[in-house]
Amino acid sequence: MIECKQMEKLIPQFLDDDLDNQDLSDFLDHIDNCPECKEELTIQFLVRVGMQRLEDGNTFNLAKELERELTEAKKKMHRRKTLVLISYVLEITVAALFALCLLLAIAL
Helix, strand or coil: CCCHHHHHHHHHHHCCCCHHHHHHHHHHHHHCCHHHHHHHHHHHHHHHHHHHHHHCCCCHHHHHHHHHHHHHHHHHHHHHHHHHHHHHHHHHHHHHHHHHHHHHHHHH
């Protein structure tokens, strides 16, 4: 279970919202399919977030809060992938326009 060990090491970074695109994607895919790692995430989430909320006197629904965090992370990952795709399209467009300008300059 080497992959599980690697994913468990990413949990603190996930909770700190500090994973890059690839790590976040891998982490979310793994958590969706590994009950043991999701349980570890739940424990660390409770320790980090839940205990602070309880100390502050706020009500706290662990399952709902964690699912909200995971849903938001998935939305963020989708937005990141969309932005990367848009940046590739823009780079190709700029390169094509540059090539067109060169051809026009040569032709004139």
